[in-house]
Amino acid sequence: MIIIGERVNATRKSIRAAIEAHDAPAIRNEITGQADAGADYIDLNAGTGSGDVEQEKRDLCWLVDIALDCTEKKLVLDAAETEVIAHAARHLNNRREWMLNSVNAESEPDLAAGLAVAAEFKVPVIALAMDQTGIPDNSPKRIEICGRIHAAALEKGLAEDQLFFDPLVLPISADVSQGNVTFETLAGIMKKFPHAHTTMGLSNVSHGLKKRIKVNSAFLLLSIANGLDSAICDPIKPDIMQAILLGELLTGKDRYCRRFTRALRKGVFDN
Amino acid sequence: MDKEQYLEEIKRNVVLGHADKEDEGFDGDMEGTPGVSELVQEALDNGVEAKLILERMSSGMETVGGKFESGEYLIPDMLAAAECVGAATEILEPHLLKEGVERKGRFVMATVEGDLHDIGKNIVITMLKGDGYEVRDLGVGVDAADIVTAVKESGAQYLGLSALLTTTMVHMKDVLDLLEKEGLRDKVKVLIGGAPTSEEFAKKIGADAHCRDAFEAVHVLRDFSAKAA
């Protein structure tokens, strides 16, 4: 399981405040905490919602510098605008392995621009299963969109195993069929593109419900059973790490149950 | 590395279940470093006797047994270690023959009639092979006549019977009765095991030993050969 730590995201109030106050120690804590908890990649998102793209570019570079300084983990450059990612990518200049988050098929020029950045730096890219019509409510359409992104990416010179498809999930509270739509999309992507990866955020699924962490982690477990091999999540939450460990254990991805038993010894399952 | 260093390194890798360089080992930090298979080959190439390697691996399994009994190791950890030894034994086999080392003994093993459980039996087999025994596995659901025929044909010194069901453990008695009838009872030591069996049950049906687990089997066999010597 490739774990992408999601905590350094300016949509979170504490992170936005830390970015605005240039509170580097706060950011550093968030990064090293996730690294210690088992994250493979650290996601960095500086979109405070101010609408000031130039500010976001500076902020993302600031986050990159802190990460380079305090962790050895790979990074994820995460922004809504490709130009923000491209700017931070040039600043980072492949001093660390990284991944681009994200592209989608909403607009062909935007997709091409995002893929071009990934191709230029030879890095993996997260691709969302949505297009100009939004997020389809059924899996065949989502898989079809992934197919379009796949074709465009290969044309730009990316390899299939550099693609991390995000099947997306809509709240189960509004439509109980949405869990299955995501599972079917996952299974479909893995079947059609066996070398590609799949990843996703979990929290949408429980929007509008309670005990959300329980819902999210159960969703993660079922997603792993359907082929999910990466997640954008909070590795500091025991429920999440437990779901990952149990999912890999029960789907035969944990030789001699070793990651599970090591986690037992570390106390991951004590609460 | 000198001879002693090779042997200790092999033992350490057995205990950590580190089969080969692709494997991560018990603590998860050993990928890329040589495991039991590579070390055994290297040790042989450097003139370490196969017999000494086999002995040191057994001593490693002894350590593993202790860790299992204390609860530090779970079944998969024990399996990983046993499989290291199993794989290494295959590498050692031709060398042992060349050195003229006899296998410790011949073993016939079966799950009795009507019973299809074989996970425990297979663990015992892996462990025994690792400890230097030659094992013939008859599989599951084997009736008394077939078991006795196999004992007769192979001239095995040891017979292992496994049963996991209260309804099938009674067939262990059938096997012992038939051995008696065929005049083989004093030619073969009979070990029994499986969750519903017990010391008392072994006594009642006239088996030579009951074993709670694979490690006890290894110990019991050691006692037998000590007494025989």
Ligand code: B12
């Ligand atoms: C896995 C399992 C199965 C699997 C077996 C798969 C397989 N390939 O073996 C399947 C699903 C097929 C199965 C089927 C059944 N099972 Co079942 N099964 C189990 C279970 C969960 C685990 C057994 C196991 O593998 N343990 C792990 C191994 C490592 O331990 P072990 O076998 O005890 O072996 C160790 C020692 O005992 C010893 N040992 C064992 N044999 C020997 C032999 C020698 C010579 C030596 C020295 C040592 C030794 O060393 C081993 C290693 O340390 C047990 C529950 C339990 N707690 O045991 C039930 C259990 C044994 N099964 C049970 C039942 C009832 C059945 C079924 C009748 C169910 C059904 N209604 O269909 C069927 C019967 C099928 C048949 N005809 O055999 C009951 C038996 C109850 C009873 N009083 O008899 C149990 C206890 C479950 C329960 N609590 O009800 N089962």
